[in-house]
Structure formats: C-alpha cells, structure tokens
Amino acid sequence: MATFKDFRNQVKPNWCPGCGDFSVQAAIQRAAANVGLEPDDLAVVSGIGCSGRISGYINAYGFHGIHGRSLPIAQGVKMANRDLTVIASGGDGDGFAIGMGHTIHAMRRNIDVTYIVMDNQIYGLTKGQTSPTSAEGFKTKSTPSGSIESSLSIMELALSSGCGFVAQSFSTDLKDLVAIIELGIQHKGFSLINVFSPCVTFNKVNTYDWFKQNLVSLNDIEGYDPTNRMLAMQTLMEHDGLVKGLIYHNPTRPSYQESVRGYSAEALSKQNLALPEEKFTELMAEFM
Amino acid sequence: MIEQLSWKVGGQQGEGIESTGEIFAIALNRMGYYLYGYRHFSSRIKGGHTNNKIRVSTNEVRSVSDDLDMLIAFDQETIDVNAHELHSGGIIIGDAKFKPVKPEGCKAELVIIPFSEIATELGTSLMKNMVAIGATSAALGVDTATYQAVVEEIFGRKGEKVVTSNMEAIQRGADAFVQSAGNSVQTLSLKKADGKNRMFMIGNDAIALGALAGGARLMAAYPITPASEIMEYLIKKLPEFGGTVIQTEDEIAAATMAIGSNYAGVRTLTASAGPGLSLMMEAIGLSGITETPLVIVDTQRGGPSTGLPTKQEQSDLLAMIYGTHGEIPKIVIAPSTVEEAFYDAIEAFNLAEEYQCPVILLSDLQLSLGKQTVEPLDYHKIKIRRGKLNDQELPEREDKAYFKRFEVTDDGVSNRVIPGTKNGVFHVTGVEHDETGKPSEVPENRKDQMEKRLRKISNLSFPVPIYKREEHEESDVLLIGFNSTRGSIEEAIPRLEEDGFKVNHAQIRLVHPFPSDELLPMLKAAKKVVVVEHNATGQLASLVKMNAGHGDKIESLLKYDGNPFLPGDIHQQCKEMLANGHI
Ligand SMILES: Cc1ncc(C[n+]2csc(CCOP(=O)(O)OP(=O)(O)O)c2C)c(N)n1
Ligand code: SF4
Numbered sequence: 062m063a064t065f066k067d068f069r070n071q072v073k074p075n076w077c078p079g080c081g082d083f084s085v086q087a088a089i090q091r092a093a094a095n096v097g098l099e100p101d102d103l104a105v106v107s108g109i110g111c112s113g114r115i116s117g118y119i120n121a122y123g124f125h126g127i128h129g130r131s132l133p134i135a136q137g138v139k140m141a142n143r144d145l146t147v148i149a150s151g152g153d154g155d156g157f158a159i160g161m162g163h164t165i166h167a168m169r170r171n172i173d174v175t176y177i178v179m180d181n182q183i184y185g186l187t188k189g190q191t192s193p194t195s196a197e198g199f200k201t202k203s204t205p206s207g208s209i210e211s212s213l214s215i216m217e218l219a220l221s222s223g224c225g226f227v228a229q230s231f232s233t234d235l236k237d238l239v240a241i242i243e244l245g246i247q248h249k250g251f252s253l254i255n256v257f258s259p260c261v262t263f264n265k266v267n268t269y270d271w272f273k274q275n276l277v278s279l280n281d282i283e284g285y286d287p288t289n290r291m292l293a294m295q296t297l298m299e300h301d302g303l304v305k306g307l308i309y310h311n312p313t314r315p316s317y318q319e320s321v322r323g324y325s326a327e328a329l330s331k332q333n334l335a336l337p338e339e340k341f342t343e344l345m346a347e348f349m
Numbered sequence: 350m351i352e353q354l355s356w357k358v359g360g361q362q363g364e365g366i367e368s369t370g371e372i373f374a375i376a377l378n379r380m381g382y383y384l385y386g387y388r389h390f391s392s393r394i395k396g397g398h399t400n401n402k403i404r405v406s407t408n409e410v411r412s413v414s415d416d417l418d419m420l421i422a423f424d425q426e427t428i429d430v431n432a433h434e435l436h437s438g439g440i441i442i443g444d445a446k447f448k449p450v451k452p453e454g455c456k457a458e459l460v461i462i463p464f465s466e467i468a469t470e471l472g473t474s475l476m477k478n479m480v481a482i483g484a485t486s487a488a489l490g491v492d493t494a495t496y497q498a499v500v501e502e503i504f505g506r507k508g509e510k511v512v513t514s515n516m517e518a519i520q521r522g523a524d525a526f527v528q529s530a531g532n533s534v535q536t537l538s539l540k541k542a543d544g545k546n547r548m549f550m551i552g553n554d555a556i557a558l559g560a561l562a563g564g565a566r567l568m569a570a571y572p573i574t575p576a577s578e579i580m581e582y583l584i585k586k587l588p589e590f591g592g593t594v595i596q597t598e599d600e601i602a603a604a605t606m607a608i609g610s611n612y613a614g615v616r617t618l619t620a621s622a623g624p625g626l627s628l629m630m631e632a633i634g635l636s637g638i639t640e641t642p643l644v645i646v647d648t649q650r651g652g653p654s655t656g657l658p659t660k661q662e663q664s665d666l667l668a669m670i671y672g673t674h675g676e677i678p679k680i681v682i683a684p685s686t687v688e689e690a691f692y693d694a695i696e697a698f699n700l701a702e703e704y705q706c707p708v709i710l711l712s713d714l715q716l717s718l719g720k721q722t723v724e725p726l727d728y729h730k731i732k733i734r735r736g737k738l739n740d741q742e743l744p745e746r747e748d749k750a751y752f753k754r755f756e757v758t759d760d761g762v763s764n765r766v767i768p769g770t771k772n773g774v775f776h777v778t779g780v781e782h783d784e785t786g787k788p789s790e791v792p793e794n795r796k797d798q799m800e801k802r803l804r805k806i807s808n809l810s811f812p813v814p815i816y817k818r819e820e821h822e823e824s825d826v827l828l829i830g831f832n833s834t835r836g837s838i839e840e841a842i843p844r845l846e847e848d849g850f851k852v853n854h855a856q857i858r859l860v861h862p863f864p865s866d867e868l869l870p871m872l873k874a875a876k877k878v879v880v881v882e883h884n885a886t887g888q889l890a891s892l893v894k895m896n897a898g899h900g901d902k903i904e905s906l907l908k909y910d911g912n913p914f915l916p917g918d919i920h921q922q923c924k925e926m927l928a929n930g931h932i
C-alpha cells in the first residue's frame with residue numbers, strides 16, 4: 062500500500078514561499094494514498110499557470126498541457142483507460158477564462174475526472190492581471206482603476222451545468238481538503254473542487270486572513286443538505302459564494318462511461334487492434 | 350452503344366435530389382459499371398439549386414466529366430444553370446409540372462414527362478424521383494428490374510406496399526419515356542458492364558473505414574463540412590469495437606482530447622476542415638513537443654474563414670505544413686484516390702506512433718465527398734505498427750527516478766510507455782524538458798531535445814511518396830498535383846499526348862517532409878513543369894520550388910472558383926500555355 066510519501070517526487074516546486082498551491086499538492090498526495098492508489102494508477106493533467114506546474118510535483122503520470130486545456134486532455138486519458146484515476150488541475154484563469162468552454166461541457170458530459178482548481182483570483186504566472194474570479198473593483202496590472210467586470214460565481218455555474226459533485230475548500234484547511242478530494246475521486250462522474258489558494262505575491266486583497274474572516278463552513282450551517290440542489294444554490298447566493306465544504310452531491314447520475322453505448326469494460330488501451338477478416342469483409346459489403 | 354455516360358439530376362435542395370442520384374448509382378454500380386458522382390450543393394438545407402452529376406463508365410473514372418449526356422430536371426433553374434453542359438444528342442428530361450423550356454441555342458432534345466403527376470397518382474409526389482429514374486433507365490436501355498433489390502433495401506422497412514409502389518413508379522417512368530420520346534430521341538444505350546461487385550463510396554467513408562481498420566478506437570470531433578461523414582460513420586461502428594466518438598464543444602477540445610487518449614495508448618483521431626484546423630494549431634504544437642501521436646484529418650474546402658464551405662479548394666496546404674508556432678516534426682500525407690485514402694488512414698496511425706508526432710491526413714472536398722466505384726480493399730495490406738511502444742511492466746525504479754520518455758537516441762525516437770504501466774512513471778510537458786520530462790531551460794538540453802525531435806522525420810519512409818506516371822525519359826511537360834486533381838490530370842494527359850506533347854505526371858502523396866529526391870529526376874527530365882492546384886497563390890508550386898528548385902520551368906495552373914478542375918480545363922489551358930511559350 063502506497064503512502065503519501067510515495068506520491069512525492071524529487072522535484073522541488075518553484076512556487077513562491079507561502080503560495081497556497083503547496084498545500085493543494087500535499088492534499089492530492091494524501092488523498093491519493095488514502096483512497097488506496099499507487100503512483101502508476103494515477104494521472105494528473107494540468108494546465109498552464111503557476112498552479113499548472115503541479116503535475117510535475119507529484120509522483121504519478123503527469124501531463125502538463127497547454128493553457129486552458131487540461132480538461133479535454135484529462136477526459137481523453139480517462140476514455141482511453143478507465144482503470145486510471147484522472148485528476149485535472151490548474152488555475153482560475155486556466156479553467157474559468159480561456160478554458161471555460163471545456164469546464165462547462167466537462168460538467169455536462171460527466172466523464173469521471175476530478176477537477177481541482179487553485180483559485181487565487183489572479184493570474185499568477187503572468188505576474189498579476191485580473192481573473193474571472195477577481196472581485197469588482199479589484200486593482201491589478203491590467204485593471205489599474207479596478208475591475209469593472211462582475212466576478213464569476215463558479216459554484217453556481219457548476220450547479221446549473223449539471224455537475225454532480227460541487228465542492229469548495231481552502232488550501233490551509235488540509236484535513237478538510239484531503240477529505241473532499243477523496244470524495245471527489247470516489248465520485249463516479251465529473252467532480253469540481255474549487256480551492257481558494259492564495260497568491261501571496263500578486264494578490265494583496267484575498268489573503269489567508271481575508272479568507273479566514275470571510276469563508277463560512279457549510280458544517281456551521283444548520284440543516285445544510287448537500288443533496289438538495291435548490292438549497293445549495295440559495296446558500297451560495299446568500300453567502301456570495303464564500304462557503305467551504307461539499308456544496309452539492311448527486312451520486313445517482315450515471316457517468317459518461319456508464320452511459321456510452323458499447324463502451325468497453327476493459328480499458329480501451331489494452332485492446333487488441335486487429336480487425337478480424339470476416340468483420341472487414343462485412344464492413345466492405347455494406348458499401349456494395 | 351456508348352461506353353460512358355454523363356448524367357445529372359437537379360432541383361431544389363431538400364427535394365430528394367440526393368436519393369434520386371443515389372438509387373440510380375447504386376443499381377448501376379452493382380451491374381459492374383464504374384461510377385463517379387459529384388454533388389453541387391450550397392450550405393443551406395432547404396432551397397437553393399442542387400445537383401448530382403454522375404458518370405457511368407465501363408472503365409475507372411475519377412473526375413467530373415466535361416460535358417453532359419442527360420439532364421433530369423425538377424425545375425427550370427436546373428435547365429437554365431446546366432443546359433450549357435449538354436452536347437448535341439444529349440437529352441433533357443423535365444417534369445411536366447413546371448412546363449420546361451429549352452434555353453435558346455440548346456441543341457439537346459427535351460422530353461417532358463409528368464414526374465409529379467404520375468407519382469401523385471401512385472400515392473405520393475415524393476415518388477417523382479422514382480419516376481425520373483424509370484425514365485432515365487428507358488433512355489439508357491437499362492432494365493427496370495435492376496432496381497428491385499436497391500428499392501427493397503431502402504424501403505423494405507416501410508413495408509411491401511411501399512416497395513411495390515416505388516417499383517411501379519419506376520416502371521411508369523420508363524413507359525412514359527418510351528411513349529413521349531418514341532423514336533424522336535436517339536437513345537443512349539450503354540455498353541454492358543462486367544457485373545463485378547465493387548464498392549461505391551466517398552473518400553470520407555474510406556478514411557473512416559481506414560481508421561477503423563487501422564486500430565482507431567476513439568474519435569473526438571466537432572461537426573463541419575466536408576468532414577462530418579467521418580464521425581458519422583465511426584459513431585455507428587466504433588461501439589461494436591468498444592470505442593466511441595465524442596462530439597466535443599469545439600475543435601480545440603477535439604484535438605486536445607485526442608492527444609490525451611493517444612498519450613494514454615488508444616489510437617484516436619479527429620477530423621475537420623480549415624476553420625477547425627485553425628483552432629487546433631496550438632494543440633498540434635503540443636503533440637509535437639510532447640511527442641504524442643496524433644492523427645488529424647483535414648478535408649480542405651474554400652477558405653479563408655467560412656469562405657466557400659461547400660466548394661472544392663486546396664488552400665490549406667501550407668498552413669498544414671507550417672501551421673503551429675515554433676518548430677516541430679510533422680508528417681502531412683495527401684491521398685489522391687479513395688483507395689489511397691483508405692490505406693493512408695491506416696498508415697497515418699502507424700506513422701504517428703512510429704515517429705511519435707502529429708500526422709495530418711490531407712484531403713479535399715472533391716476527394717472527401719466525391720462518390721465513386723472502388724475495387725475491393727485488400728485485407729492483407731492492413732498492418733498495425735506501433736513503433737517503440739513498450740506495453741510491459743518496467744523494472745522497479747530507484748529513488749523514484751522517472752522513466753526516460755524523451756531519451757536522446759540516434760534516430761530521435763524514444764521508447765514510449767503509457768500511463769498505467771507499472772514503474773513507468775514519467776512527466777510530459779509542453780514546456781521544454783529533459784529526458785524524463787522535467788521542465789528545463791538549459792541551453793544544451795534545449796538543443797539536444799530540439800534536434801532529437803526534428804531528427805525523427807529526417808529518414809521517414811513512406812511507401813509511395815509520389816504517384817508517378819513516367820512514360821517518357823524526357824518530357825515536354827511534367828504535370829504536378831496533389832489530392833483529387835489526379836483524376837482530371839489523368840484524363841487530360843491522353844488528350845495532350847494526342848496534341849503531340851510528351852507528358853509525365855507526378856501526384857505528390859507525401860507533402861511533408863517533401864520528397865525532393867524522388868521528384869528531382871522528373872523535374873530535370875521535363876522541359877516545362879505545370880503545377881495544377883485549387884488555390885489562388887500556387888502553394889504546391891511554391892513548395893516544389895522551395896524544396897526542389899527548377900523555378901524557371903515551373904508555372905501554375907490554378908482554379909479557385911469553387912468548382913473542380915474538369916479534364917478539359919487542364920487540357921485546354923495546358924495546351925495554350927505550351928503553345929504560346931507562356932512557359
Ligand atoms: C494561449 C495562451 N495564452 C496566454 C498564455 C499566457 N498565460 C500563461 S498562464 C496565464 C494565466 C495564469 O493564471 P491562472 O490560470 O489563474 O494560474 P495561476 O498562475 O494564477 O496559478 C496566462 C495568461 C498562454 N500560456 N497561452
Ligand atoms: S506568483 Fe502567486 S500563484 Fe504564483 S507561485 Fe507565487 S504565490 Fe503562487
């Protein structure tokens with residue numbers, strides 16, 4: 062049985078000291094061990110951004126792709142080999158700006174991928190421009206007089222896109238984060254986990270303290286029921302999206318793989334590719 | 350007796366023009382004739398003139414004919430637009446319903462038959478297509494019973510009655526033709542065909558079948574003309590093999606999803622046309638730098654932007670070779686016949702895995718959608734080669750050292766494992782990386798990795814990089830083309846030879862890396878070179894000049910009005926170019 066140490070590799074992350082992404086990395090490593098995975102069973106696909114480097118820091122099959130496209134790559138990996146556990150990850154710009162189309166459609170499609178977003182409300186790698194999750198009025202290099210676009214409510218969007226597992230967490234709450242990632246991996250279908258992961262270098266507003274003061278834990282809301290979608294939506298609206306915990310879970314919706322007609326029960330990557338001659342003759346005859 | 354017939358049916362889009370041509374063609378294909386069908390259509394579903402031009406021959410044909418023997422018209426527009434193609438002795442058969450008239454100067458005979466009226470009498474005006482088929486058959490001397498099997502296959506589901514009334518419609522059409530035409534029209538009786546069983550398919554069918562035979566189990570794609578038939582065929586067939594087609598949200602997702610599943614060990618393709626390929630450019634670079642196999646089909650159509658979405662063009666050539674930023678190894682192959690499209694599709698997957706790079710299978714609208722008779726394909730030519738793919742468990746790793754997926758080797762190709770392989774963990778990134786996939790900006794490493802990747806295709810072996818017809822040691826003119834121009838060039842050649850010119854022909858099948866060494870002797874042996882292509886800037890000519898020189902002899906014969914080259918276009922224009930020393 063692998064432990065979280067087995068998911069560590071020899072590479073030293075190049076994140077700034079204090080960056081929230083360190084804890085996300087640790088949480089993924091712990092969750093992977095806790096659910097009983099071996100490094101060979103896990104593929105981590107990531108986008109481009111500071112956060113995107115994460116695939117190179119976990120001892121597992123890693124694919125660091127292009128900006129905004131971690132989800133299609135991850136879905137392709139999962140379709141090719143359903144035995145692998147596939148985690149996609151990246152930043153708020155990666156997933157909610159350039160890659161937003163894929164995010165919505167991955168939620169609709171429901172291929173079994175766990176998507177972990179490191180949301181720092183800023184573009185870290187390109188040195189501090191506004192992001193879709195930046196608050197209105199937020200001043201950055203690209204919005205010197207404050208952002209005039211409204212901030213995206215990604216959790217509400219996930220609920221309306223049919224996502225069957227919607228969760229939000231905070232990078233310092235390691236225990237909770239590990240537990241949520243475990244649930245996400247175990248969920249059969251697409252899961253979205255948005256993790257507030259502060260950028261200590263470029264975001265001086267949404268700091269660790271700011272999140273501590275503003276985030277409400279769903280555990281503290283009496284009678285909160287994550288299977289109640291209406292309640293989930295209402296709670297998100299009441300708290301301006303600043304909640305943490307498992308927001309919504311629908312374990313009954315079948316995943317894409319379970320629904321595709323004829324989809325091989327054995328990993329497709331293990332298939333013999335040869336086409337029997339009789340079959341070929343039959344296929345040709347259809348054109349005669 | 351004629352050996353060849355050129356037939357066209359036209360009307361408003363959505364009126365069943367397609368099925369009229371289809372039923373006629375399938376029946377004749379089964380009699381052993383060689384067919385070539387090309388549809389003229391616009392990018393709307395209902396309304397707008399559409400026609401289907403079909404050549405019937407006792408020999409193989411691969412191009413649209415210059416003229417027309419018979420025109421079936423469901424409206425006056427069909428006659429107005431197409432009558433000029435008819436030669437004297439040709440026949441127009443028009444539906445009495447629209448009171449057809451012959452345009453001034455038209456030498457063809459006009460036969461008027463109440464297609465719609467007969468059909469309505471038999472139950473539904475929809476059957477006017479069948480009446481037209483019957484009339485055609487009478488004119489050609491084809492027995493109406495020939496259609497029985499096809500009609501049963503198409504309408505059998507709807508019950509015996511529907512089959513019977515459709516057959517009756519065909520018979521009534523034939524009778525009506527004999528009655529109205531009587532002896533006034535010289536019938537175009539067709540020489541008997543050999544009765545052999547051959548396939549009748551479009552290029553896209555061949556590509557899709559080739560992908561299946563070549564081991565593709567997944568496809569990710571976004572619909573577009575003229576590529577959609579590939580995904581539509583595979584979505585029907587792949588589930589039988591455990592796979593599927595995923596219709597993605599866009600072509601960026603299609604290409605990157607295909608990269609994901611190829612990386613994970615499943616042969617996966619995507620197919621699109623110019624606009625989609627434009628969106629895939631960044632992904633193509635990712636496939637290049639991560640050395641992930643990727644097969645993309647580009648069915649060219651008129652560009653730029655939405656351009657001429659339903660018309661023939663070959664203007665993506667240079668974009669397919671040079672597209673994506675940065676420099677990567679890439680292979681671009683261009684089948685020139687439907688058969689080649691099938692075998693090339695298989696080869697595309699082999700090359701993608703052997704060279705671990707993107708492979709673009711270039712087609713064009715005429716090749717992708719032109720429907721033609723194809724000799725049965727050879728099962729024994731289907732070979733699957735996966736290159737340096739290791740599917741075995743690896744020895745235990747020391748200190749969690751990553752597998753050297755990007756090891757620098759003599760031929761540039763490194764061993765490949767797929768995720769899930771025991772002890773095979775490695776990292777892949779679009780950032781420049783070292784042998785284990787760890788990002789690295791070290792100048793030495795950059796050079797090594799860059800050279801390693803580019804080295805892979807320097808010794809590429811491709812079975813037939815150029816299709817050659819080299820009848821003359823020294824030629825007056827060498828005709829060069831790629832993709833579907835093959836048919837028209839081949840038909841123009843005997844005519845040019847009859848005019849006294851010695852003609853050689855090279856159809857470029859591997860457009861990148863360019864087969865300069867193969868082409869050079871032909872260039873040297875030619876007095877003039879004419880590059881025939883469907884674009885306005887002479888892209889293939891530029892490629893030839895850049896790679897093989899001889900720019901002083903090379904001239905372009907271009908067509909970019911949306912219509913395919915007719916053999917006559919090439920014959921006439923080439924003759925003029927040669928005669929007035931234009932080149
Ligand atoms: C197609 C493309 N456009 C732009 C960029 C430049 N770029 C790299 S990362 C990034 C944004 C990163 O922000 P985010 O996704 O939030 O990640 P973070 O660095 O904050 O973790 C941008 C704009 C790129 N790499 N590719
Ligand atoms: S710039 Fe911000 S997001 Fe990037 S590593 Fe530094 S702290 Fe983290």
Ligand SMILES: [Mg+2]
Pocket residue numbers: 110152153154179180181182183184185192
């Ligand atoms: Mg960010």
